[in-house]
Amino acid sequence: MTRLSRPSGFFVAAVLVVLSVACSKAPPPQAAPAPTPTPPPAAPVTPVAIPTPPPKPSAVPEVKVTDRTLAEISGYLKPVFFDYDKADIRPDAKDALTSNAEFLRKWPSLKVTVEGHCDERGTREYNLALGQRRAGSAKDFLTSLGIDAGRLQTISFGKERPFCTDRTEECFQKNRRAHFVVTAK
Numbered sequence: 001m002t003r004l005s006r007p008s009g010f011f012v013a014a015v016l017v018v019l020s021v022a023c024s025k026a027p028p029p030q031a032a033p034a035p036t037p038t039p040p041p042a043a044p045v046t047p048v049a050i051p052t053p054p055p056k057p058s059a060v061p062e063v064k065v066t067d068r069t070l071a072e073i074s075g076y077l078k079p080v081f082f083d084y085d086k087a088d089i090r091p092d093a094k095d096a097l098t099s100n101a102e103f104l105r106k107w108p109s110l111k112v113t114v115e116g117h118c119d120e121r122g123t124r125e126y127n128l129a130l131g132q133r134r135a136g137s138a139k140d141f142l143t144s145l146g147i148d149a150g151r152l153q154t155i156s157f158g159k160e161r162p163f164c165t166d167r168t169e170e171c172f173q174k175n176r177r178a179h180f181v182v183t184a185k
Helices: 006-023 070-074 091-106 124-144 169-175
Strands: 111-117 152-158 177-184
Touching: 070 177, 091 124, 111 124, 124 152, 124 177
Parallel strands: 111 152
Antiparallel strands: 111 177
8 A cells, every 4th residue: 555645645635525525415405485375355344234133022011091091001901810729929920910010110190909800619708708819919919019009909809700601620710810900090
């Protein structure tokens, strides 16, 4: 093997360095990032009209009592019904009485008679007493809702004034009631 001289050794080393740098693999070219697609221009936004719900109907009918007869005004008050042999206010009766109280609050000059009625079963005396308890329960409920007791009178007709005369349970139910009659405006 021949020995190279020192200057030629430097020369060979320099050539090797240059060649190694020149022959080294260049990194692959970086692909330019794809352009972000731009969304098509948005169509102008047309505001959607959200319909407003219709106003909640009032439980109290719009009526001018000065233009009505007492019988017509009485028709705006809802009767309340009772279970057999009871004078307790049922949930459906509470709704009707609450509506009646709203009406009476709107028209504070009205005076009302609460009539207690029963179906035909039972004696006359028993039904008169039961009808009075029913009328009293309805009156008490109205006064608990703020209606002045001085505006309310009670009377019992027992089984003497039936609304329905058939001898069926459906008919009996219609007769077990407290009925409201406007007596003064």
